[in-house]
Amino acid sequence: MMVYSRRHRGDERNGLQKLISRSIFYVYFPLFILIFLAANFVWEVVRANVSQQALTSWPLRFTLLNPSTTAVLVGATATLLIGRMQWAHANRPALGFAIADEGFKFDPSSDMWHVWLYNAGPGIAQVEGLRYKVRFVNDSTSTPATLSEINHTLASRGLVDGDDYFIRWIGQGAPLAAAKNPAEGRRIASLSTAALAHIVELDIEITIIDGVGDRHRRNLLIIDSLPSIAKSAISQLRGERYGEGPSSCSSAVP
Incomplete structure (x- = not known):
C-alpha cells in the first residue's frame, strides 16, 4: 500500500528519501x-x-x-x-533520479524524456519493490496501478509501446550500485511528449534495502519533476488537442 503525505504536491519534502525500518x-x-x-x-x-x-x-x-x-x-x-x-x-544509499532528454542536452525541440534512477550514496542497495500511482487526463483522482495496467491504458489511447513510452520493471533484489551521475544509473522510463500529454500525475514509489538490512523509501514525482521545457511542450500539445489555454501540465484536466 502506497502512503502519501498530506502536504501539497508542490512541497519538495514529498519526494525525500525516508528510513522506514531498521534491521x-x-x-x-x-x-x-x-x-x-x-x-x-x-x-x-x-x-x-x-x-x-x-x-x-x-x-x-x-x-x-x-x-x-x-x-x-x-x-x-x-x-x-x-x-x-x-x-x-x-554508508547509507542515497536514491536520486533525473529526467532529461537524450544526451542531457535539454533541447526545447526534444520529444522524448528519460527517467534515470541512481544511487548517489556510498553503500550498495537492493530493490525491494516498486509501486505506481497514476492519474490520466479525464481521471478525477490518482489511483494505484500495476505496470501492465499503465501500459494497457497508454496503448488504449493510441500510443505505441517502445516508441511513445517505455517503463522498465525492476524486480525484487535488483542491485543499485553507487553511481557518480544519473547516466550511470538505471533508465526506468522513457516517455514522449505525446505520452506525457495523457498523464497528469505519475508517482513511482521505490523501496530498497541497504547493506545492513535497513529499509529506505522514496516517492518519485515524475510529472511534477519534469523540466520546464517539457512542461511547456506538454501544455502546448494539450492546448492543440483539447482546446485548452496555457496551464501547468500537472493540473490540466479537460
Missing part, C-alpha cells in the same frame, strides 16, 4: 540485549544495597550476572550498537 537482527536484537543487561545492572545495584538477610529471600536472592560482568557487557553492547549506527549512516 531486526542488527538493531532491535542488540537493543533488546542492551536493555536486558541494563535492567540486570540496576537489579544488581539494588541487591548490593540491601542487607544480607534480605538477600536470602525471594525475589532478592535471584541473580543472573554480577555487577562487574554486567557493566562490561553493557559497555561492549552499547559500543557495538553505536558503531553499527554510525557505519550505517556513513
